Amino acid sequence: MLTCEALIKDAAAKIGGDSPKLDAELLLSHVTGHSRTGFRAWPEREVTVAQAEQFSALVAERVEGKPIAYLLGQQEFWSLPLKVSTSTLIPRPDTECLVETALSLELPEAAKVLDLGTGTGAIALALASEKPEWQITASDRIAEAVELARENGQNLNLPITVVQSNWFESIPADTFDLLISNPPYIPASDRHLSEGDVRFEPASALVAGDDGLDDIRLLVTQGLAWLNGDGWMMLEHGYDQGEVVRELFASAGWRNIETRKDYGGNDRMTLARKPAS
Ligand code: GLN
Secondary structure (H helix, E strand, C coil): CCEHHHHHHHHHHHHCCCCHHHHHHHHHHHHHCCCHHHHHHCCCCECCHHHHHHHHHHHHHHHCCCCHHHHHCEEEECCEEEECCCCCCCCCHHHHHHHHHHHHCCCCCCCEEEEECCCCCHHHHHHHHHCCCCEEEEEECCHHHHHHHHHHHHHHCCCCEEEECCCCCCCCCCCEEEEEECCCCECCCCHHHHCHHHHHCCHHHCECCCCCCHHHHHHHHHHHHHEEEEEEEEEECCCCCHHHHHHHHHHCCCEEEEEEECCCCCEEEEEEECCCC
């Protein structure tokens, strides 16, 4: 019998992990278009053979560990439904603390903001959804990411400018009030890279040299030239990188250097200000 209830129960038993029933419901909802509450209201509802086959193929991929966001093609960030693809990192809730901090800064009314390594466009789009008057540019080195960020902007009707650039290399000559980034910051030999969702995500979005700091070092040293006096830079980093990132900012001449924690209480980002000119 291809009832929703039976399919979900059977799939959840195969999937295992932290949230097997939720995963099964999300996948069946994706395939059938029925809502998760619908499954509870009408458990005996049957699906077609084609839907059951499609569902079973997705469940098999989930059992292999493929992230649920890649299977659904979507991930929510800052309450925005973002399209995701395997060319980009899946936006994480922890990154929302960068958005929150950016919104708390005192910036000019029409602040010029650059989100470097935007991936899906998550940070830039979250800021655009809150601050329609800000002029927001997003960049990524990977062409597929540039396309995806543009598509997400169009779908959400949020006007960001997306450019293809390897960090600052192809950014049109300009100065900004805020530079913000969730760069790769995992050391190449980190055990974490062979566990869970990250196995399916692009290494280019995760790994930054032997100590995980290659890209952060570049951003901290080059960032000053792209900021107005008194402008801010804000970088996400690993829970154990707060101290070394503060030192990098300090030795490059930044001021007001401060590390903030994520919702789990771990160091997650450091912000710093360019000295007034
Ligand atoms: N926080 C992510 C993780 O550890 C990595 C994100 C990143 O490298 N920018 O899975």
